[in-house]
Amino acid sequence: MTSSPPKLFIHALDPDQLSDALQSDQSQRLGTTTLRSLSKRAILLSHPTDTIIVDSPPDPAWLPFLSTIGIETGTILAPQSTKSTLSQSILSDQHLLERLSKNQWMIEPYMGSQEIQHLSSTLNTELNAPNPKLLNQLNLKSNLHAFLVQADLPTIQTTTAPRDEIHTKAFQSFNDLGPLMVRADLSIGGLGVWKIESQSDIQALQYSISQSPAHRLFIIQPLLDIISSPNVQYTITDAKPIFLGISDQHMTPSLAFGGNDYPSPHAQHPDLLLQSQRITHWLHKKGYRGIVGIDFVITTENKAYIVEINPRVNTSTFPLHLAQRLGRSAFRLMTGLQTQTVTDFDQLVDGVGTDLLYDPLRGSGMIPLTVPNATTPTLDAMIFADDHTTITKLSNQLNNRLGLSAASLLT
Numbered sequence: 001m002t003s004s005p006p007k008l009f010i011h012a013l014d015p016d017q018l019s020d021a022l023q024s025d026q027s028q029r030l031g032t033t034t035l036r037s038l039s040k041r042a043i044l045l046s047h048p049t050d051t052i053i054v055d056s057p058p059d060p061a062w063l064p065f066l067s068t069i070g071i072e073t074g075t076i077l078a079p080q081s082t083k084s085t086l087s088q089s090i091l092s093d094q095h096l097l098e099r100l101s102k103n104q105w106m107i108e109p110y111m112g113s114q115e116i117q118h119l120s121s122t123l124n125t126e127l128n129a130p131n132p133k134l135l136n137q138l139n140l141k142s143n144l145h146a147f148l149v150q151a152d153l154p155t156i157q158t159t160t161a162p163r164d165e166i167h168t169k170a171f172q173s174f175n176d177l178g179p180l181m182v183r184a185d186l187s188i189g190g191l192g193v194w195k196i197e198s199q200s201d202i203q204a205l206q207y208s209i210s211q212s213p214a215h216r217l218f219i220i221q222p223l224l225d226i227i228s229s230p231n232v233q234y235t236i237t238d239a240k241p242i243f244l245g246i247s248d249q250h251m252t253p254s255l256a257f258g259g260n261d262y263p264s265p266h267a268q269h270p271d272l273l274l275q276s277q278r279i280t281h282w283l284h285k286k287g288y289r290g291i292v293g294i295d296f297v298i299t300t301e302n303k304a305y306i307v308e309i310n311p312r313v314n315t316s317t318f319p320l321h322l323a324q325r326l327g328r329s330a331f332r333l334m335t336g337l338q339t340q341t342v343t344d345f346d347q348l349v350d351g352v353g354t355d356l357l358y359d360p361l362r363g364s365g366m367i368p369l370t371v372p373n374a375t376t377p378t379l380d381a382m383i384f385a386d387d388h389t390t391i392t393k394l395s396n397q398l399n400n401r402l403g404l405s406a407a408s409l410l411t
Helices: 025-045 062-068 086-091 094-100 114-123 130-137 143-150 163-177 200-207 270-286 317-326 345-353 389-401
Strands: 007-010 051-053 075-077 106-109 159-161 179-184 192-194 219-220 225-228 232-237 239-252 258-264 290-299 304-310 330-338 363-370 378-385
Touching: 007 025, 007 086, 025 258, 025 270, 025 363, 051 363, 086 114, 094 114, 106 114, 130 143, 143 219, 143 270, 143 304, 159 163, 159 232, 163 200, 163 219, 163 345, 192 200, 219 363, 225 258, 239 270, 239 317, 258 317, 270 290, 270 304, 317 330, 317 363, 317 378, 330 389, 345 389, 363 389, 378 389
Parallel strands: 007 051, 007 106, 051 075
Antiparallel strands: 159 219, 179 192, 179 219, 225 290, 232 239, 232 290, 239 258, 258 330, 290 304, 330 378, 363 378
């Protein structure tokens, strides 16, 4: 039996590949801050035989901490050149390309973008990602309804409209259906999502999307009464889809992603596994490979609907993998927490206290998913334990000690 090649983590992304619905300060902040941290997050998924390419060196105190809790990471490299995306920087660094070409890798990307496809071809190595055509289809939310129909799965009544028709169609749908949810065709983490509960909301929506590309579609659906928004994750291999877990997402009032809890109290809902298994087997036949996250809503009538298929590593992927690696049965992911004066790992420890950091002997504690810095003074924290009582206690202590408050930042 031949062993699988070592993994080469390149979590790079051009923000335009995930959200072009808004041309706002919030959208630009997403591109220049949160997405820039993707490359360093990949360190948490790696093992000693792997290599991680980062856009800039990680906080030097963070890595020793990971080592003390049993997370031995792979080799960390950074390209010498600086281009607009990490992939372009790697392709411009001949020395790094030569070093990488000496091994046979399995590239593990954040998302199988065209740039990553080109890099994989340049290195003549495998890429654990769907082909660009399938990726682009999945990335557009306007295709979801047709995919669910093909897979014989329940759908929510859906209308699509381009930018210049959204005003008219939203008014028609509002008159027919009442409150609505409108989503941009290409968006991430709650950017480009609007609640329509009055005609004035439609006027505000029209203003919000006025700078979006003219060709971009928007999806109009009735605003359902929901009790939960579970995220179900799989990794799809050549052989079959492999179930990773189900967590419950926390959504902010503006419908942005704000973290999640595991295990989900709705994990035993029969339709979550039934529908997710059916769609992942459908994706497997279509040639999808790699991690996929499937977002559901569960209504007050206990009906489950797939509302999004994310063809990429999700923020929830990291605590799911680490929970298995650490042998823990519960976690809470808290995202976009304002830290104000905390700008590195040592300052974070000073503020949090070592007793809140994850301790393998205790089997609980906090691990930063991202380390605050001077440019991005926000914290994404993963809290691990074996029960939700401990999780809640630790998350309350974290908030109290740093004076944190949830912000509508995206992950």
